[in-house]
Amino acid sequence: MAVGLKAPDHLYPVKGVRLSAVHSGIKADSKVKDLALIEIQAGSSVAAVFTQSHFCAAPVSLCRQHLAQKPASRFLLINSGNANAATGEAGLETARLCCQAVADAAGVSAEEVLPFSTGVIAEQLQPEPVLQAVAGLVEDLDANGWLATAEAIMTTDTLPKAVSVQLCVNNRPVSITGIAKGSGMIKPNMATMLTYITTDAGIPRQALAHLLDGLVATSFNSITVDGDTSTNDSCVLVATGASGVEIEDGDTEFHAALQQVFEKLAQAIIRDAEGATKFVEISVEGAASVADARSIGFTIAESPLVKTALFASDPNWGRFIMAIGRSPLEQIDTDRIDLYLGSVRLLHRGLPDPGYRESLGQDEMSRDEISIRVNLNLGDASARIWTSDLSYEYVKINAEYRS
Amino acid sequence: MAVGLKAPDHLYPVKGVRLSAVHSGIKADSKVKDLALIEIQAGSSVAAVFTQSHFCAAPVSLCRQHLAQKPASRFLLINSGNANAATGEAGLETARLCCQAVADAAGVSAEEVLPFSTGVIAEQLQPEPVLQAVAGLVEDLDANGWLATAEAIMTTDTLPKAVSVQLCVNNRPVSITGIAKGSGMIKPNMATMLTYITTDAGIPRQALAHLLDGLVATSFNSITVDGDTSTNDSCVLVATGASGVEIEDGDTEFHAALQQVFEKLAQAIIRDAEGATKFVEISVEGAASVADARSIGFTIAESPLVKTALFASDPNWGRFIMAIGRSPLEQIDTDRIDLYLGSVRLLHRGLPDPGYRESLGQDEMSRDEISIRVNLNLGDASARIWTSDLSYEYVKINAEYRS
Numbered sequence: 001m002a003v004g005l006k007a008p009d010h011l012y013p014v015k016g017v018r019l020s021a022v023h024s025g026i027k028a029d030s031k032v033k034d035l036a037l038i039e040i041q042a043g044s045s046v047a048a049v050f051t052q053s054h055f056c057a058a059p060v061s062l063c064r065q066h067l068a069q070k071p072a073s074r075f076l077l078i079n080s081g082n083a084n085a086a087t088g089e090a091g092l093e094t095a096r097l098c099c100q101a102v103a104d105a106a107g108v109s110a111e112e113v114l115p116f117s118t119g120v121i122a123e124q125l126q127p128e129p130v131l132q133a134v135a136g137l138v139e140d141l142d143a144n145g146w147l148a149t150a151e152a153i154m155t156t157d158t159l160p161k162a163v164s165v166q167l168c169v170n171n172r173p174v175s176i177t178g179i180a181k182g183s184g185m186i187k188p189n190m191a192t193m194l195t196y197i198t199t200d201a202g203i204p205r206q207a208l209a210h211l212l213d214g215l216v217a218t219s220f221n222s223i224t225v226d227g228d229t230s231t232n233d234s235c236v237l238v239a240t241g242a243s244g245v246e247i248e249d250g251d252t253e254f255h256a257a258l259q260q261v262f263e264k265l266a267q268a269i270i271r272d273a274e275g276a277t278k279f280v281e282i283s284v285e286g287a288a289s290v291a292d293a294r295s296i297g298f299t300i301a302e303s304p305l306v307k308t309a310l311f312a313s314d315p316n317w318g319r320f321i322m323a324i325g326r327s328p329l330e331q332i333d334t335d336r337i338d339l340y341l342g343s344v345r346l347l348h349r350g351l352p353d354p355g356y357r358e359s360l361g362q363d364e365m366s367r368d369e370i371s372i373r374v375n376l377n378l379g380d381a382s383a384r385i386w387t388s389d390l391s392y393e394y395v396k397i398n399a400e401y402r403s
Numbered sequence: 404m405a406v407g408l409k410a411p412d413h414l415y416p417v418k419g420v421r422l423s424a425v426h427s428g429i430k431a432d433s434k435v436k437d438l439a440l441i442e443i444q445a446g447s448s449v450a451a452v453f454t455q456s457h458f459c460a461a462p463v464s465l466c467r468q469h470l471a472q473k474p475a476s477r478f479l480l481i482n483s484g485n486a487n488a489a490t491g492e493a494g495l496e497t498a499r500l501c502c503q504a505v506a507d508a509a510g511v512s513a514e515e516v517l518p519f520s521t522g523v524i525a526e527q528l529q530p531e532p533v534l535q536a537v538a539g540l541v542e543d544l545d546a547n548g549w550l551a552t553a554e555a556i557m558t559t560d561t562l563p564k565a566v567s568v569q570l571c572v573n574n575r576p577v578s579i580t581g582i583a584k585g586s587g588m589i590k591p592n593m594a595t596m597l598t599y600i601t602t603d604a605g606i607p608r609q610a611l612a613h614l615l616d617g618l619v620a621t622s623f624n625s626i627t628v629d630g631d632t633s634t635n636d637s638c639v640l641v642a643t644g645a646s647g648v649e650i651e652d653g654d655t656e657f658h659a660a661l662q663q664v665f666e667k668l669a670q671a672i673i674r675d676a677e678g679a680t681k682f683v684e685i686s687v688e689g690a691a692s693v694a695d696a697r698s699i700g701f702t703i704a705e706s707p708l709v710k711t712a713l714f715a716s717d718p719n720w721g722r723f724i725m726a727i728g729r730s731p732l733e734q735i736d737t738d739r740i741d742l743y744l745g746s747v748r749l750l751h752r753g754l755p756d757p758g759y760r761e762s763l764g765q766d767e768m769s770r771d772e773i774s775i776r777v778n779l780n781l782g783d784a785s786a787r788i789w790t791s792d793l794s795y796e797y798v799k800i801n802a803e804y805r806s
Contacts, residue, residue: 228708312802
């Protein structure tokens with residue numbers, strides 16, 4: 001029951017990128033794809049960020065190792081159904097075997113293959129289904145394999161998530177296409193649940209890595225479903241250069257288009273959050289620092305009491321105040337705070353707005369898409385955070401996840 | 404549906420303390436008490452700690468002001484049904500009027516009266532019902548008024564919460580009796596939702612304040628239902644000295660009894676947490692610092708994914724690992740971690756225990772009272788945190804709170 005989100009229709013191929021996906025047998029349901037391969041042409045730039053969890057998964061460790069050895073990755077191998085996390089040396093060995101199988105079938109070295117997993121934590125991933133499927137995946141690689149791949153990486157997602165744009169840079173067409181998965185255990189920290197964004201524009205590797213850090217901060221690192229950071233979060237940005245267009249610092253149109261792809265994919269995760277009935281944007285303005293603005297935004301976004309009020313469409317905005325009050329902040333002056341629900345002012349300079357009426361708040365809370373805006377009137381820093389509500393369905397999905 | 408908790412039966416009177424409670428009209432249901440008064444005899448020591456919320460409620464501000472002016476408080480006036488928070492100068496004036504009414508009726512000064520409120524945030528508390536009830540409350544003060552008072556301060560609590568012990572110090576009987584309320588919006592920070600604990604032992608005021616800080620740290624500051632800190636949390640400890648017994652530093656039996664009252668009351672809040680079907684103790688041992696131990700304990704305790712697994716009695720302990728992994732820590736070495744569910748070892752030195760079987764985990768998770776134990780094997784610091792699960796009922800209670 002995604003909020004304002006449909007399955008993607010047209011996805012532009014990206015020159016230099018081919019994809020394939022199958023049901024390999026990791027998931028029990030044979031109608032469901034669970035394994036995907038993405039090929040990146042030689043000479044592309046690749047940048048990646050990963051979960052900051054202390055308990056990162058085996059494939060995350062191996063990705064970091066492979067990127068350190070050979071930064072110009074050629075293949076991304078992604079399975080759903082099992083996270084290969086907290087699986088020790090055996091889990092690492094499984095990830096290595098799977099990379100080697102791709103290397104053998106495609107004629108590259110194992111270090112040029114990056115492995116990714118998502119699914120249940122603390123269960124061993126059986127390598128056999130993957131090893132048997134690899135040759136077929138290499139054979140089936142196709143520039144139009146985006147949708148199948150977006151489907152193969154889903155877990156509790158109800159819809160595949162992809163964003164695709166085409167624009168002209170220096171009078172030549174450039175494509176940007178990205179896919180993401182994620183619906184619960186979503187509070188990416190430096191990265192997110194599996195996301196792969198590619199362009200056929202050319203961007204040098206160092207510049208691409210710098211670009212990725214900035215883009216992730218205001219997209220995947222600005223969303224939360226449940227405050228829970230996964231062991232497997234990974235975000236990969238690829239620039240193949242196959243369009244023949246090289247991107248310069250001044251190409252603002254391209255950068256804006258890329259930022260839009262990041263933001264829309266991050267928002268797609270929230271729109272399809274586990275049990276979500278609301279899509280909520282929380283803007284915090286006038287803060288002394290971005291850290292303070294993000295702290296308030298995330299505290300509101302992760303409060304179970306705020307989230308249940310959102311689910312109930314109940315304008316019980318005392319809970320917004322509670323959440324602001326408990327935020328860990330460097331600086332605050334409650335007598336300066338303005339608080340808005342949509343266009344309705346709730347607090348003016350720290351006090352309930354005399355013009356507020358319950359019916360006004362009720363109208364705003366009844367919408368599917370809700371905006372909460374806090375102005376601290378202290379400084380110039382701001383942040384936007386996106387989140388979902390806490391519904392019966394969220395409890396049901398996560399109580400029954402393994403059954 | 405409190406977990407392992409019954410309504411209190413026998414509560415010992417505390418010499419020097421009298422109580423009364425009524426339905427004043429703040430709550431709509433005339434069968435429900437919503438206002439209580441506690442009298443403390445002159446010459447008692449009083450210590451109090453309050454919420455650290457930036458948005459503290461009007462009565463909390465007034466309590467701090469009154470305690471600064473006259474530390475020897477004589478009356479505690481407590482209402483449920485309205486938090487008098489985010490109510491500005493009008494809210495402060497209401498709290499002042501209510502204190503003055505008690506002062507007039509009882510012949511003390513307004514500064515000797517401490518006001519407390521709990522209930523809906525951001526709605527004005529109407530003073531009239533309180534003002535009209537005060538004379539009757541003063542008249543009805545009774546040493547046996549504990550249970551009625553515990554009832555009058557309830558909001559979403561399903562049971563009144565009280566703990567009472569009697570012991571002999573220097574061959575003379577000393578009583579300790581305390582009451583608490585709280586069920587949701589529970590992550591006290593330096594204090595808790597309304598709690599009043601009294602003894603007729605004598606303890607000097609400075610010593611009492613020091614004692615309170617230590618006791619709160621390992622009781623009310625070690626519980627969480629939803630990570631949400633209230634605007635109104637308050638904890639008051641009173642020593643009347645009316646038993647004629649003066650407590651010294653070396654009276655370990657008395658201190659142990661007092662600590663037990665604090666712990667049991669804090670645990671009672673968790674046992675009666677909104678929608679709780681499980682009572683969960685999380686022990687973190689072998690940490691480099693108490694802060695690290697508490698950080699892991701609270702991250703596990705507040706993870707919606709851990710809490711839904713607990714509700715489902717699902718031994719999906721990959722979620723415990725996820726929570727440890729995302730804890731903000733000074734120091735960790737995942738290769739040293741041992742993790743237990745009850746008596747079943749899940750992780751040994753960071754790896755799944757080879758002897759683990761799903762049926763063993765299932766047995767532990769099926770209990771009403773669950774223990775999760777993490778040993779970091781790094782240092783000597785430890786902490787215990789108590790929490791509840793996240794059930795459909797929690798969502799229901801908080802989605803329908805105002806309807």
